[in-house]
Amino acid sequence: MSLNPAAAAETFIDYAALRALVVDDSPGMRSALRLTLSNFGITKIQMAANAAEAIFQIKNRPCDFILCDFNLGEGRDGQQLLEELRHSHLISLETVFMMVTAESFYEKVVATAELAPDDYMIKPFSAEVLRSRLEGILLRKRAFAQVYRHFEAQELDQAIAGCDVLMRSKPKYAVDAMRFKGELLVAAGRFDEAEALYQQVISMRAIPWARLGLARAMHMQQKDEAAETELRDVLEHAPEMVSAYDLLSDVCIAQKNAAGAQAALEQGVAISAKTVRRQQKLGEVAHANGDLDTARNAFTQAVEKGRHSIFVTPADYGNLCRVQIEQGDLKAVAETLKKNKGTLQASPEGQLVMAVTQGMAHTRGGNLQEAAKALDEAASLRASGTRGDAQLMLDLAGTCMAHGRNEEADAIVGEVARNAHDSDALLAKAKRIYDEAGRTDAGSGVLSAATGDVRKLNNEGVVLAQRGDFRGAIDKLATACREAPFNPRIIMNTVWVILKYIEQAGMDEAMIATARSYLAEAERQAPGHARLAGLRLQLKEIETRFGIQRKSAA
Amino acid sequence: MSFDGNDFYAALIHELKNSLGLLSMSIERIPLQGTAEHDTPVDEARLLCQGVIDRLNQALLIYKAANGAIHPMIDAASPHDLVHELAGQTLSLARGRLQVETAVADEVPALWFFDRDLVDMALINAVHNALRYAQATIRIEAAMRDGCLALTVRDDSSGYPDHVLESVAAGAPIRASGTGLGLQFGRMIAQSHDNLGRRGELRLSNDGGAVFELLLP
Numbered sequence: 061m062s063l064n065p066a067a068a069a070e071t072f073i074d075y076a077a078l079r080a081l082v083v084d085d086s087p088g089m090r091s092a093l094r095l096t097l098s099n100f101g102i103t104k105i106q107m108a109a110n111a112a113e114a115i116f117q118i119k120n121r122p123c124d125f126i127l128c129d130f131n132l133g134e135g136r137d138g139q140q141l142l143e144e145l146r147h148s149h150l151i152s153l154e155t156v157f158m159m160v161t162a163e164s165f166y167e168k169v170v171a172t173a174e175l176a177p178d179d180y181m182i183k184p185f186s187a188e189v190l191r192s193r194l195e196g197i198l199l200r201k202r203a204f205a206q207v208y209r210h211f212e213a214q215e216l217d218q219a220i221a222g223c224d225v226l227m228r229s230k231p232k233y234a235v236d237a238m239r240f241k242g243e244l245l246v247a248a249g250r251f252d253e254a255e256a257l258y259q260q261v262i263s264m265r266a267i268p269w270a271r272l273g274l275a276r277a278m279h280m281q282q283k284d285e286a287a288e289t290e291l292r293d294v295l296e297h298a299p300e301m302v303s304a305y306d307l308l309s310d311v312c313i314a315q316k317n318a319a320g321a322q323a324a325l326e327q328g329v330a331i332s333a334k335t336v337r338r339q340q341k342l343g344e345v346a347h348a349n350g351d352l353d354t355a356r357n358a359f360t361q362a363v364e365k366g367r368h369s370i371f372v373t374p375a376d377y378g379n380l381c382r383v384q385i386e387q388g389d390l391k392a393v394a395e396t397l398k399k400n401k402g403t404l405q406a407s408p409e410g411q412l413v414m415a416v417t418q419g420m421a422h423t424r425g426g427n428l429q430e431a432a433k434a435l436d437e438a439a440s441l442r443a444s445g446t447r448g449d450a451q452l453m454l455d456l457a458g459t460c461m462a463h464g465r466n467e468e469a470d471a472i473v474g475e476v477a478r479n480a481h482d483s484d485a486l487l488a489k490a491k492r493i494y495d496e497a498g499r500t501d502a503g504s505g506v507l508s509a510a511t512g513d514v515r516k517l518n519n520e521g522v523v524l525a526q527r528g529d530f531r532g533a534i535d536k537l538a539t540a541c542r543e544a545p546f547n548p549r550i551i552m553n554t555v556w557v558i559l560k561y562i563e564q565a566g567m568d569e570a571m572i573a574t575a576r577s578y579l580a581e582a583e584r585q586a587p588g589h590a591r592l593a594g595l596r597l598q599l600k601e602i603e604t605r606f607g608i609q610r611k612s613a614a
Numbered sequence: 615m616s617f618d619g620n621d622f623y624a625a626l627i628h629e630l631k632n633s634l635g636l637l638s639m640s641i642e643r644i645p646l647q648g649t650a651e652h653d654t655p656v657d658e659a660r661l662l663c664q665g666v667i668d669r670l671n672q673a674l675l676i677y678k679a680a681n682g683a684i685h686p687m688i689d690a691a692s693p694h695d696l697v698h699e700l701a702g703q704t705l706s707l708a709r710g711r712l713q714v715e716t717a718v719a720d721e722v723p724a725l726w727f728f729d730r731d732l733v734d735m736a737l738i739n740a741v742h743n744a745l746r747y748a749q750a751t752i753r754i755e756a757a758m759r760d761g762c763l764a765l766t767v768r769d770d771s772s773g774y775p776d777h778v779l780e781s782v783a784a785g786a787p788i789r790a791s792g793t794g795l796g797l798q799f800g801r802m803i804a805q806s807h808d809n810l811g812r813r814g815e816l817r818l819s820n821d822g823g824a825v826f827e828l829l830l831p
Contacts, residue, residue: 187706
């Protein structure tokens with residue numbers, strides 16, 4: 061016991077003020093956990109029996125501490141709940157999330173997932189152990205509070221500086237501070253510094269997360285060969301490290317090793333099949349590799365495991381049906397659509413997936429009248445502004461062509477090509493559709509016109525910017541954006557020149573508002589794109605320099 | 615769902631462990647009455663129950679460890695927190711029957727690299743042993759020894775029997791049920807930790823009681 065009042069205040073935790081949420085599917089366990097928490101003074105306790113209830117409770121009343129059983133029966137498990145809460149910003153970094161598991165070593169796999177809970181409690185545990193673990197985490201979060209606030213305000217430089225202070229002043233949290241700093245450096249696009257930092261951790265001890273961080277920093281700098289060597293070695297020592305397989309697949313794709321990427325994802329799925337995004341990626345890679353059985357299985361898993369997950373979109377149903385059609389299994393397509401009718405009809409995007417898939421399937425099955433009906437439905441959805449992913453739109457174009465609706469098809473392909481003027485894979489697929497329809501010449505006309513316009517505008521804009529004519533560059537690129545509203549590359553270029561222009565010519569309120577909304581759009585279209593962090597940082601710097609405070613949506 | 619034989623046993627152990635967990639919570643709710651004929655058997659039941667749970671956890675760990683090798687998940691952890699957490703756990707297990715002391719030497723760094731859960735398991739085993747034999751005091755200590763972090767559970771019992779000390783020193787399998795199994799397990803955990811060619815060790819000695827020491831490189 062410390063007699064120093066200042067130190068005592070620093071480690072005092074007011075359990076009576078702590079808002080807790082217990083998530084467990086067994087009523088007996090829920091009340092036992094409630095009793096455990098009340099043992100050390102936590103009285104504000106809410107209960108949830110499953111993930112959906114937990115989300116509902118948290119939306120209604122935020123909480124500081126979530127104690128969640130990993131196994132929640134049918135539906136989402138604790139890890140999926142955690143991913144969803146963090147992904148949708150329903151809980152902040154300051155919220156404590158502790159996972160209760162039945163045993164330490166099977167579910168430890170999840171500990172190495174990208175999003176790990178703050179700690180694990182292995183059932184059964186005593187109130188004493190829970191209290192001391194919780195206290196440790198609360199004190200650590202208290203030490204990191206300022207850093208987290210900077211991070212959540214996207215003030216990455218200040219957050220990084222805060223980590224540096226913790227590394228010097230709080231030896232107990234030094235490694236935690238280094239770990240978070242590494243993630244911040246990657247988010248800020250400072251990959252070489254991240255690499256050096258991870259090397260520094262590894263020189264103390266070759267901890268798997270530091271080696272994974274090192275591999276990621278190298279991958280971001282296109283040092284993919286070195287990244288691959290590092291990852292393969294990590295996996296040899298820690299084969300249960302699932303997120304290493306995800307990164308390995310990215311590294312393989314960067315090296316144009318599609319088979320290697322698929323193998324890595326298959327290994328990851330073999331360890332943990334529940335992650336929807338891993339299954340989606342495996343499906344896409346396997347589909348591109350022509351391995352339809354694997355692709356079908358992965359897309360099925362994605363749709364099944366993620367039945368209530370926010371990570372599942374109408375595109376996933378479209379992907380599954382596409383594979384089923386390519387396999388000639390029209391019965392399965394009908395079943396998939398029937399089974400998920402409610403989900404798909406709930407949004408225009410879902411309706412478009414249904415219409416396109418039905419159009420394709422009926423065409424394939426020779427039921428041309430039904431197919432035409434489906435195409436009409438797709439056309440009217442498209443006319444009202446509904447769009448799908450590029451694959452789906454190309455499927456639609458291909459089906460239109462099969463019905464002689466060439467004009468419609470050309471318009472769709474033109475749109476896809478404008479939005480993906482630099483994607484070889486999509487342009488190749490578009491070209492194949494024309495080849496198959498015997499319209500090779502028409503296709504090269506449509507494609508070169510579409511990509512040519514956008515490429516020309518983009519290139520002219522970039523050249524003007526390089527010459528220092530940012531105003532002229534903005535005009536060119538803004539036109540390109542109107543032509544290709546779903547092309548994140550162009551949108552990011554536009555943001556970049558607007559920021560350059562303001563740096564040069566001074567503040568322009570309208571311009572910076574445009575830059576902000578373009579950036580938000582790019583983030584929506586290409587989440588996690590390597591350029592986004594840098595642009596966000598530049599925008600922030602300019603706002604700070606010119607003293608603009610983003611209006612909070614009060 | 616189909617099980618092969620081993621998975622079935624693992625699931626069974628699981629089930630038993632969870633039921634015992636609930637049983638242990640029920641026992642904890644029995645109020646003490648201040649009379650030996652009531653309190654002593656309740657206390658014994660409680661300790662025994664906790665001991666069986668810990669043993670089942672070990673069984674699961676050994677089952678999961680492919681080919682008998684344990685793969686620790688090494689990360690930075692605070693030896694200070696570990697000692698205090700374990701002391702708190704010991705205190706609540708002892709329920710005022712024994713005194714629990716802690717000591718962390720000045721030279722112990724703020725952080726060390728080890729698998730907290732595994733080391734915790736090994737130490738709690740030693741604590742159970744000490745709870746059974748100690749007269750009045752259990753001491754939990756952290757210090758630096760030969761460049762390793764030394765985590766120690768010390769009691770004031772009559773100490774380990776000679777054949778146990780000899781087997782551990784010789785690295786031979788440890789006979790004697792109960793205690794022997796726990797020690798075997800502690801040694802597996804210690805040895806699973808290695809760093810720069812140096813392996814962890816389990817050292818036992820008698821020094822005013824039984825001394826259980828894990829050395830982590």
